[in-house]
Amino acid sequence: MSFVVTPPAWPKVLTGRADTIAANPFDLDAAVRTGAFGALKKAAGMGASSTIDLIAAAGLRGRGGAGFPAADKWRMAAGVDADQRYLVANGYGADPGSHTDASLLAADPWAVLEGMAIAALAIGATEAILAVRADDASLVAKLEGAVLAAEEAGYLGDDAAGSGRRVTVTVRALQGTYMLGEETVLIKALEGRRAQPDQRPPYPAQRGLFDRPTVVNNVQTLAAVPWIVANGADAFAAIGATACPGTVLVQLRGPAGGGVAEIPTGTALRTLVDLAGGAGSHGLKALLVGGPTGGILPAEALDTPYEPAALRAAGAHMGSGSVVIADGRACVVDLARLLTRFSADQACGKSIPCRIGLRRLSEIGDRIATGKPRANDAVTLGDLAHDIAASALCDHERTATFALSATLRYFRAELDDHLLRSTCPAGVCTPIAVGSASSRGASR
Ligand SMILES: Cc1cc2nc3c(=O)[nH]c(=O)nc-3n(C[C@H](O)[C@H](O)[C@H](O)COP(=O)(O)O)c2cc1C
Ligand code: SF4
Structure with missing residues:
Protein backbone atom coordinates (compact mmCIF):
# COMPACT_ATOMS: atom_id res chain seq x y z
CA MET A 1 0.00 0.00 0.00
CA SER A 2 1.52 3.29 -0.98
CA PHE A 3 0.25 6.63 0.21
CA VAL A 4 0.14 9.92 -1.65
CA VAL A 5 3.57 11.53 -1.40
CA THR A 6 3.46 14.58 0.85
CA PRO A 7 6.14 17.20 1.62
CA PRO A 8 9.09 15.53 3.42
CA ALA A 9 8.83 17.99 6.32
CA TRP A 10 5.33 16.81 7.21
CA PRO A 11 5.30 14.56 10.28
CA LYS A 12 4.12 10.97 9.92
CA VAL A 13 2.32 9.87 13.04
CA LEU A 14 0.23 7.09 11.48
CA THR A 15 2.19 5.90 8.49
CA GLY A 16 5.77 6.60 9.61
CA ARG A 17 6.64 2.91 9.64
CA ALA A 18 4.65 1.97 6.54
CA ASP A 19 7.46 2.44 4.02
CA THR A 20 10.00 0.52 6.10
CA ILE A 21 7.77 -2.53 6.50
CA ALA A 22 6.13 -2.25 3.08
CA ALA A 23 7.71 -5.52 1.87
CA ASN A 24 5.61 -7.42 4.41
CA PRO A 25 3.49 -5.20 6.65
CA PHE A 26 2.27 -8.25 8.58
CA ASP A 27 5.74 -9.41 9.65
CA ILE A 239 1.60 19.14 15.03
CA GLY A 240 -1.23 20.66 13.02
CA ALA A 241 -4.22 22.61 14.31
CA THR A 242 -4.09 23.68 17.95
CA ALA A 243 -7.67 22.64 18.72
CA CYS A 244 -7.29 19.23 17.09
CA PRO A 245 -3.59 18.43 16.82
CA GLY A 246 -1.85 15.58 15.05
CA THR A 247 -2.27 14.10 11.63
CA VAL A 248 -5.17 12.47 9.85
CA LEU A 249 -5.63 10.31 6.77
CA VAL A 250 -7.62 11.80 3.92
CA GLN A 251 -9.00 10.02 0.88
CA LEU A 252 -8.37 12.35 -2.05
CA ARG A 253 -10.14 12.04 -5.39
CA GLY A 254 -10.04 14.31 -8.39
CA PRO A 255 -9.90 14.31 -12.18
CA ALA A 256 -6.11 14.00 -12.06
CA GLY A 257 -5.92 11.22 -9.49
CA GLY A 258 -5.87 10.86 -5.76
CA GLY A 259 -5.21 8.31 -3.04
CA VAL A 260 -4.83 8.27 0.70
CA ALA A 261 -2.57 10.92 2.26
CA GLU A 262 -1.47 11.55 5.82
CA ILE A 263 -1.74 15.28 6.47
CA PRO A 264 -1.32 17.51 9.50
CA THR A 265 -4.72 18.67 10.72
CA GLY A 266 -5.32 22.27 9.73
CA THR A 267 -3.87 21.82 6.25
CA ALA A 268 -5.71 24.14 3.85
CA LEU A 269 -8.16 22.50 1.44
CA ARG A 270 -6.19 24.21 -1.33
CA THR A 271 -3.16 22.08 -0.45
CA LEU A 272 -5.30 18.94 -0.52
CA VAL A 273 -6.43 19.82 -4.04
CA ASP A 274 -2.78 20.16 -5.04
CA LEU A 275 -1.96 16.79 -3.44
CA ALA A 276 -4.73 15.24 -5.54
CA GLY A 277 -3.06 16.60 -8.66
CA GLY A 278 -5.21 19.71 -9.05
CA ALA A 279 -8.62 20.22 -10.55
CA GLY A 280 -7.59 19.70 -14.17
CA SER A 281 -8.41 21.72 -17.26
CA HIS A 282 -12.06 22.30 -16.34
CA GLY A 283 -11.18 24.13 -13.16
CA LEU A 284 -12.45 23.59 -9.66
CA LYS A 285 -16.17 23.90 -9.14
CA ALA A 286 -16.60 22.47 -5.65
CA LEU A 287 -15.10 20.22 -3.02
CA LEU A 288 -17.09 17.40 -1.43
CA VAL A 289 -15.69 17.20 2.07
CA GLY A 290 -16.58 14.48 4.58
CA GLY A 291 -18.09 11.67 2.55
CA PRO A 292 -21.74 11.03 1.64
CA THR A 293 -23.03 13.23 4.47
CA GLY A 294 -20.32 15.82 4.01
CA GLY A 295 -20.61 19.34 2.73
CA ILE A 296 -20.16 20.81 -0.73
CA LEU A 297 -17.79 23.75 -0.53
CA PRO A 298 -17.11 26.32 -3.26
CA ALA A 299 -13.72 27.38 -4.58
CA GLU A 300 -13.89 30.41 -2.27
CA ALA A 301 -13.55 28.02 0.69
CA LEU A 302 -10.16 26.67 -0.45
CA ASP A 303 -8.34 28.37 2.41
CA THR A 304 -10.45 26.54 5.01
CA PRO A 305 -8.20 24.52 7.32
CA TYR A 306 -8.95 20.81 7.41
CA GLU A 307 -9.91 20.55 11.09
CA PRO A 308 -13.28 19.96 12.77
CA ALA A 309 -14.28 23.47 13.88
CA ALA A 310 -13.30 25.26 10.68
CA LEU A 311 -14.98 22.65 8.49
CA ARG A 312 -18.16 22.81 10.57
CA ALA A 313 -18.23 26.57 10.24
CA ALA A 314 -17.93 26.17 6.49
CA GLY A 315 -20.77 23.62 6.38
CA ALA A 316 -18.79 20.38 6.14
CA HIS A 317 -17.07 17.95 8.49
CA MET A 318 -14.13 15.56 8.53
CA GLY A 319 -16.55 12.63 8.45
CA SER A 320 -15.04 9.71 6.60
CA GLY A 321 -11.94 11.68 5.61
CA SER A 322 -12.98 11.92 1.99
CA VAL A 323 -12.18 15.03 -0.09
CA VAL A 324 -13.47 14.88 -3.67
CA ILE A 325 -12.80 17.49 -6.34
CA ALA A 326 -15.79 18.30 -8.54
CA ASP A 327 -14.55 20.11 -11.61
CA GLY A 328 -16.27 22.66 -13.82
CA ARG A 329 -18.33 19.99 -15.55
CA ALA A 330 -20.22 19.09 -12.38
CA CYS A 331 -23.68 20.28 -11.43
CA VAL A 332 -23.77 21.03 -7.73
CA VAL A 333 -27.56 20.65 -7.57
CA ASP A 334 -27.26 17.17 -9.03
CA LEU A 335 -24.44 16.24 -6.65
CA ALA A 336 -26.45 17.49 -3.68
CA ARG A 337 -29.53 15.54 -4.70
CA LEU A 338 -27.55 12.31 -5.18
CA LEU A 339 -25.87 12.68 -1.79
CA THR A 340 -29.20 13.44 -0.13
CA ARG A 341 -30.79 10.43 -1.76
CA PHE A 342 -27.96 8.26 -0.45
CA SER A 343 -28.50 9.69 3.06
CA ALA A 344 -32.26 9.13 2.85
CA ASP A 345 -31.72 5.55 1.67
CA GLN A 346 -29.32 4.85 4.53
CA ALA A 347 -31.45 6.33 7.33
CA CYS A 348 -32.38 3.45 9.59
CA GLY A 349 -35.94 4.68 10.10
CA LYS A 350 -35.93 4.82 13.88
CA SER A 351 -36.78 8.52 14.15
CA ILE A 352 -39.53 10.12 12.09
CA PRO A 353 -37.94 13.53 11.32
CA CYS A 354 -34.97 11.75 9.77
CA ARG A 355 -36.91 8.96 8.05
CA ILE A 356 -39.60 11.17 6.54
CA GLY A 357 -37.68 14.45 6.43
CA LEU A 358 -34.69 13.14 4.49
CA ARG A 359 -37.03 11.41 2.04
CA ARG A 360 -38.94 14.69 1.47
CA LEU A 361 -35.64 16.54 1.10
CA SER A 362 -34.49 13.99 -1.43
CA GLU A 363 -37.76 14.35 -3.36
CA ILE A 364 -37.32 18.13 -3.48
CA GLY A 365 -33.81 17.59 -4.84
CA ASP A 366 -35.19 15.23 -7.49
CA ARG A 367 -37.92 17.71 -8.44
CA ILE A 368 -35.47 20.56 -8.81
CA ALA A 369 -33.03 18.50 -10.85
CA THR A 370 -35.73 17.22 -13.20
CA GLY A 371 -37.22 20.62 -13.99
CA LYS A 372 -40.39 20.20 -11.92
CA PRO A 373 -39.81 22.44 -8.92
CA ARG A 374 -42.67 23.89 -6.89
CA ALA A 375 -42.84 27.60 -6.20
CA ASN A 376 -41.74 27.37 -2.57
CA ASP A 377 -39.18 24.57 -2.90
CA ALA A 378 -36.21 26.72 -1.92
CA VAL A 379 -37.96 27.84 1.28
CA THR A 380 -39.14 24.33 2.11
CA LEU A 381 -35.65 23.02 1.49
CA GLY A 382 -34.10 25.49 3.93
CA ASP A 383 -36.77 24.98 6.60
CA LEU A 384 -36.75 21.21 6.30
CA ALA A 385 -32.95 20.99 6.42
CA HIS A 386 -32.94 23.11 9.57
CA ASP A 387 -35.72 21.13 11.28
CA ILE A 388 -34.21 17.75 10.43
CA ALA A 389 -30.80 18.73 11.79
CA ALA A 390 -32.35 20.25 14.92
CA SER A 391 -34.25 17.07 15.83
CA ALA A 392 -31.33 14.70 15.31
CA LEU A 393 -31.33 11.42 17.16
CA CYS A 394 -27.95 10.47 15.78
CA ASP A 395 -25.20 12.26 13.87
CA HIS A 396 -26.48 10.94 10.54
CA GLU A 397 -29.44 13.27 10.72
CA ARG A 398 -27.24 16.14 11.86
CA THR A 399 -25.03 15.95 8.78
CA ALA A 400 -27.24 14.44 6.06
CA THR A 401 -28.64 17.88 5.22
CA PHE A 402 -25.24 19.45 4.58
CA ALA A 403 -25.22 18.81 0.84
CA LEU A 404 -28.54 20.43 -0.05
CA SER A 405 -27.95 23.21 2.48
CA ALA A 406 -24.74 24.02 0.61
CA THR A 407 -26.70 24.76 -2.56
CA LEU A 408 -28.64 27.44 -0.66
CA ARG A 409 -25.55 28.85 1.03
CA TYR A 410 -22.93 28.76 -1.71
CA PHE A 411 -24.53 27.93 -5.03
CA ARG A 412 -27.75 29.94 -4.94
CA ALA A 413 -27.37 31.23 -8.49
CA GLU A 414 -27.01 27.70 -9.86
CA LEU A 415 -29.93 26.54 -7.74
CA ASP A 416 -32.05 29.43 -9.04
CA ASP A 417 -31.15 28.52 -12.61
CA HIS A 418 -32.78 25.15 -11.92
CA LEU A 419 -35.64 26.50 -9.84
CA LEU A 420 -36.64 29.60 -11.74
CA ARG A 421 -35.39 29.02 -15.26
CA SER A 422 -35.46 25.21 -15.56
CA THR A 423 -31.88 25.41 -16.70
CA CYS A 424 -28.90 23.31 -15.71
CA PRO A 425 -25.83 25.39 -16.59
CA ALA A 426 -23.59 22.33 -16.50
CA GLY A 427 -25.95 20.37 -18.74
CA VAL A 428 -26.02 17.50 -16.28
CA CYS A 429 -29.62 17.50 -15.08
CA THR A 430 -32.10 15.97 -17.44
CA PRO A 431 -34.65 16.59 -18.82
CA ILE A 432 -33.72 20.20 -18.01
CA ALA A 433 -32.30 21.89 -21.11
CA VAL A 434 -28.65 22.85 -21.15
CA GLY A 435 -28.49 26.59 -20.73
CA SER A 436 -26.09 29.41 -20.29
CA ALA A 437 -27.98 31.34 -17.61
CA SER A 438 -25.26 30.75 -15.06
CA SER A 439 -21.76 29.84 -16.16
CA ARG A 440 -20.12 30.80 -12.88
CA GLY A 441 -18.43 28.30 -10.65
CA ALA A 442 -15.26 26.97 -12.19
CA SER A 443 -12.10 28.63 -11.04
CA ARG A 444 -8.44 27.93 -10.40
C1 LIG B 1 -23.80 7.28 10.02
C2 LIG B 1 -22.49 7.23 10.75
C3 LIG B 1 -21.47 6.43 10.28
C4 LIG B 1 -20.25 6.37 10.96
N1 LIG B 1 -19.27 5.58 10.45
C5 LIG B 1 -18.08 5.51 11.11
C6 LIG B 1 -17.04 4.67 10.62
O1 LIG B 1 -17.16 4.04 9.58
N2 LIG B 1 -15.88 4.62 11.33
C7 LIG B 1 -15.70 5.35 12.49
O2 LIG B 1 -14.65 5.25 13.12
N3 LIG B 1 -16.67 6.15 12.97
C8 LIG B 1 -17.84 6.24 12.32
N4 LIG B 1 -18.84 7.03 12.82
C9 LIG B 1 -18.59 7.73 14.09
C10 LIG B 1 -18.80 6.76 15.28
O3 LIG B 1 -20.17 6.79 15.65
C11 LIG B 1 -17.95 7.17 16.50
O4 LIG B 1 -18.17 8.53 16.78
C12 LIG B 1 -16.47 6.91 16.31
O5 LIG B 1 -16.20 5.59 15.90
C13 LIG B 1 -15.75 7.16 17.63
O6 LIG B 1 -14.36 7.11 17.44
P1 LIG B 1 -13.45 8.39 17.70
O7 LIG B 1 -13.86 8.98 19.02
O8 LIG B 1 -12.07 7.84 17.72
O9 LIG B 1 -13.70 9.33 16.58
C14 LIG B 1 -20.07 7.12 12.16
C15 LIG B 1 -21.10 7.94 12.62
C16 LIG B 1 -22.29 8.00 11.92
C17 LIG B 1 -23.39 8.89 12.44
S1 SF4 C 1 -31.53 10.08 12.96
FE1 SF4 C 1 -30.25 8.27 13.08
S2 SF4 C 1 -31.51 6.89 14.34
FE2 SF4 C 1 -32.92 8.39 13.52
S3 SF4 C 1 -33.71 7.48 11.58
FE3 SF4 C 1 -31.96 8.82 11.11
S4 SF4 C 1 -30.29 7.36 10.99
FE4 SF4 C 1 -31.90 6.35 12.18
Missing part, protein backbone atom coordinates in the same frame (compact mmCIF):
# COMPACT_ATOMS: atom_id res chain seq x y z
CA LEU A 28 5.82 -8.75 13.39
CA ASP A 29 9.61 -9.03 13.70
CA ALA A 30 10.14 -6.40 11.03
CA ALA A 31 7.70 -4.08 12.79
CA VAL A 32 9.32 -4.66 16.18
CA ARG A 33 12.71 -3.75 14.66
CA THR A 34 11.20 -0.37 13.79
CA GLY A 35 9.91 0.17 17.33
CA ALA A 36 6.49 -1.49 17.34
CA PHE A 37 5.24 -2.36 20.85
CA GLY A 38 7.93 -0.25 22.54
CA ALA A 39 5.26 2.26 23.53
CA LEU A 40 3.05 -0.51 24.94
CA LYS A 41 5.87 -1.59 27.27
CA LYS A 42 6.37 2.04 28.28
CA ALA A 43 2.64 2.54 28.92
CA ALA A 44 2.49 -0.68 30.95
CA GLY A 45 5.11 0.84 33.25
CA MET A 46 3.40 4.25 33.40
CA GLY A 47 0.06 3.04 34.72
CA ALA A 48 -3.46 3.72 33.56
CA SER A 49 -4.15 7.20 34.86
CA SER A 50 -0.76 8.57 33.72
CA THR A 51 -1.47 7.20 30.24
CA ILE A 52 -4.85 8.92 30.14
CA ASP A 53 -3.27 12.16 31.38
CA LEU A 54 -0.69 11.93 28.60
CA ILE A 55 -3.35 11.47 25.92
CA ALA A 56 -5.27 14.42 27.40
CA ALA A 57 -2.16 16.61 27.34
CA ALA A 58 -1.55 15.63 23.72
CA GLY A 59 -5.04 16.86 22.83
CA LEU A 60 -5.88 13.75 20.78
CA ARG A 61 -9.38 13.96 19.32
CA GLY A 62 -11.28 11.15 17.68
CA ARG A 63 -10.77 10.65 13.95
CA GLY A 64 -14.09 8.88 13.40
CA GLY A 65 -15.91 12.07 12.52
CA ALA A 66 -17.17 13.64 15.74
CA GLY A 67 -13.75 14.78 17.02
CA PHE A 68 -14.47 13.90 20.65
CA PRO A 69 -11.43 14.13 22.99
CA ALA A 70 -10.08 10.59 23.35
CA ALA A 71 -8.91 11.02 26.94
CA ASP A 72 -12.35 12.22 28.11
CA LYS A 73 -13.92 9.09 26.68
CA TRP A 74 -11.28 6.87 28.26
CA ARG A 75 -11.65 8.59 31.64
CA MET A 76 -15.42 8.22 31.49
CA ALA A 77 -15.17 4.46 30.87
CA ALA A 78 -12.41 3.96 33.44
CA GLY A 79 -14.50 5.80 36.04
CA VAL A 80 -17.56 3.54 35.77
CA ASP A 81 -17.71 0.76 38.34
CA ALA A 82 -18.00 -2.43 36.27
CA ASP A 83 -16.96 -6.08 36.24
CA GLN A 84 -15.83 -5.72 32.61
CA ARG A 85 -14.99 -2.94 30.20
CA TYR A 86 -14.52 -3.18 26.46
CA LEU A 87 -12.48 -1.42 23.86
CA VAL A 88 -13.77 -1.38 20.29
CA ALA A 89 -11.53 -0.20 17.47
CA ASN A 90 -13.82 1.09 14.75
CA GLY A 91 -12.23 0.10 11.46
CA TYR A 92 -15.53 -0.46 9.70
CA GLY A 93 -14.98 2.33 7.18
CA ALA A 94 -18.65 3.00 6.45
CA ASP A 95 -18.07 5.29 3.48
CA PRO A 96 -17.58 3.04 0.44
CA GLY A 97 -15.60 5.84 -1.22
CA SER A 98 -13.02 6.24 1.52
CA HIS A 99 -10.28 3.71 2.17
CA THR A 100 -8.39 5.57 4.87
CA ASP A 101 -8.93 3.08 7.67
CA ALA A 102 -8.47 -0.05 5.57
CA SER A 103 -5.30 1.49 4.11
CA LEU A 104 -3.91 2.07 7.58
CA LEU A 105 -4.75 -1.47 8.69
CA ALA A 106 -3.10 -2.89 5.59
CA ALA A 107 -0.01 -0.69 5.84
CA ASP A 108 0.69 -0.87 9.57
CA PRO A 109 -1.68 -3.13 11.54
CA TRP A 110 0.74 -3.02 14.47
CA ALA A 111 0.15 0.67 15.18
CA VAL A 112 -3.57 -0.07 15.57
CA LEU A 113 -3.05 -3.21 17.68
CA GLU A 114 -0.51 -1.47 19.91
CA GLY A 115 -2.83 1.53 20.33
CA MET A 116 -5.67 -0.84 21.20
CA ALA A 117 -3.58 -2.58 23.86
CA ILE A 118 -2.49 0.74 25.40
CA ALA A 119 -6.07 2.02 25.43
CA ALA A 120 -7.35 -1.25 26.91
CA LEU A 121 -4.80 -1.08 29.73
CA ALA A 122 -5.69 2.58 30.33
CA ILE A 123 -9.43 1.97 30.69
CA GLY A 124 -9.14 -1.41 32.42
CA ALA A 125 -10.53 -3.50 29.58
CA THR A 126 -9.39 -7.09 29.21
CA GLU A 127 -11.21 -7.59 25.93
CA ALA A 128 -10.71 -5.50 22.81
CA ILE A 129 -12.44 -5.92 19.47
CA LEU A 130 -11.15 -4.80 16.12
CA ALA A 131 -14.24 -4.27 13.94
CA VAL A 132 -13.55 -4.27 10.21
CA ARG A 133 -15.45 -4.72 6.97
CA ALA A 134 -15.97 -8.30 5.89
CA ASP A 135 -15.62 -7.61 2.17
CA ASP A 136 -11.79 -7.78 2.16
CA ALA A 137 -11.43 -11.38 3.34
CA SER A 138 -7.68 -11.35 2.73
CA LEU A 139 -7.16 -8.33 5.00
CA VAL A 140 -9.36 -9.90 7.69
CA ALA A 141 -7.29 -13.10 7.60
CA LYS A 142 -4.03 -11.14 7.79
CA LEU A 143 -5.31 -9.12 10.74
CA GLU A 144 -6.28 -12.32 12.54
CA GLY A 145 -2.78 -13.62 11.87
CA ALA A 146 -1.28 -10.41 13.25
CA VAL A 147 -3.27 -10.76 16.48
CA LEU A 148 -2.08 -14.35 16.84
CA ALA A 149 1.53 -13.33 16.27
CA ALA A 150 1.26 -10.53 18.83
CA GLU A 151 -0.23 -12.98 21.34
CA GLU A 152 2.51 -15.54 20.75
CA ALA A 153 5.14 -12.84 21.24
CA GLY A 154 3.51 -11.81 24.52
CA TYR A 155 2.39 -8.33 23.48
CA LEU A 156 -1.22 -9.43 23.84
CA GLY A 157 -2.73 -12.12 26.04
CA ASP A 158 -2.72 -12.95 29.74
CA ASP A 159 0.29 -10.78 30.59
CA ALA A 160 0.22 -8.16 27.84
CA ALA A 161 3.74 -6.81 27.35
CA GLY A 162 4.65 -7.76 30.94
CA SER A 163 1.94 -5.53 32.38
CA GLY A 164 0.55 -8.30 34.53
CA ARG A 165 -2.79 -7.55 32.89
CA ARG A 166 -4.79 -9.50 30.35
CA VAL A 167 -5.61 -7.89 27.02
CA THR A 168 -7.09 -10.00 24.24
CA VAL A 169 -7.96 -8.74 20.78
CA THR A 170 -10.63 -10.31 18.58
CA VAL A 171 -11.09 -9.35 14.94
CA ARG A 172 -14.76 -9.08 13.99
CA ALA A 173 -15.60 -8.81 10.31
CA LEU A 174 -18.95 -7.14 9.68
CA GLN A 175 -21.06 -6.53 6.64
CA GLY A 176 -23.83 -3.98 6.69
CA THR A 177 -25.02 -0.57 5.65
CA TYR A 178 -23.48 2.86 6.06
CA MET A 179 -25.12 3.16 9.50
CA LEU A 180 -23.09 0.24 10.84
CA GLY A 181 -20.13 2.57 11.36
CA GLU A 182 -22.08 4.58 13.95
CA GLU A 183 -20.85 3.49 17.35
CA THR A 184 -24.15 2.44 18.96
CA VAL A 185 -25.12 0.54 15.81
CA LEU A 186 -21.73 -1.13 15.75
CA ILE A 187 -22.12 -2.20 19.36
CA LYS A 188 -25.50 -3.78 18.65
CA ALA A 189 -24.12 -5.57 15.62
CA LEU A 190 -21.29 -6.96 17.76
CA GLU A 191 -23.92 -8.18 20.23
CA GLY A 192 -25.83 -9.80 17.38
CA ARG A 193 -28.84 -7.52 17.87
CA ARG A 194 -30.90 -5.48 15.43
CA ALA A 195 -28.70 -2.58 14.55
CA GLN A 196 -30.20 0.88 15.06
CA PRO A 197 -28.66 3.88 16.83
CA ASP A 198 -29.46 4.59 20.45
CA GLN A 199 -30.22 7.94 21.98
CA ARG A 200 -27.28 9.18 24.04
CA PRO A 201 -26.70 9.56 27.00
CA PRO A 202 -25.90 7.07 28.30
CA TYR A 203 -22.81 7.08 26.13
CA PRO A 204 -21.18 3.79 25.19
CA ALA A 205 -18.32 4.75 27.51
CA GLN A 206 -20.89 4.55 30.31
CA ARG A 207 -23.03 1.67 29.04
CA GLY A 208 -22.04 0.01 25.81
CA LEU A 209 -21.26 -3.52 24.68
CA PHE A 210 -23.28 -5.99 26.80
CA ASP A 211 -24.21 -2.98 28.96
CA ARG A 212 -20.61 -2.58 30.08
CA PRO A 213 -18.53 0.62 29.72
CA THR A 214 -17.15 0.56 26.19
CA VAL A 215 -14.73 2.89 24.50
CA VAL A 216 -15.29 3.02 20.75
CA ASN A 217 -12.43 4.71 18.96
CA ASN A 218 -11.62 4.96 15.31
CA VAL A 219 -8.54 2.96 14.26
CA GLN A 220 -6.67 6.17 13.36
CA THR A 221 -7.33 7.59 16.82
CA LEU A 222 -5.84 4.45 18.34
CA ALA A 223 -2.90 4.30 15.92
CA ALA A 224 -1.83 7.76 17.09
CA VAL A 225 -1.57 6.56 20.69
CA PRO A 226 1.75 4.64 20.49
CA TRP A 227 3.34 7.63 18.75
CA ILE A 228 2.19 9.91 21.57
CA VAL A 229 3.47 7.53 24.25
CA ALA A 230 6.81 7.19 22.45
CA ASN A 231 7.32 10.85 21.52
CA GLY A 232 5.47 12.75 24.23
CA ALA A 233 2.35 14.86 24.43
CA ASP A 234 4.09 18.11 23.52
CA ALA A 235 5.48 16.71 20.29
CA PHE A 236 2.00 15.62 19.23
CA ALA A 237 0.31 18.84 20.36
CA ALA A 238 2.80 20.79 18.24
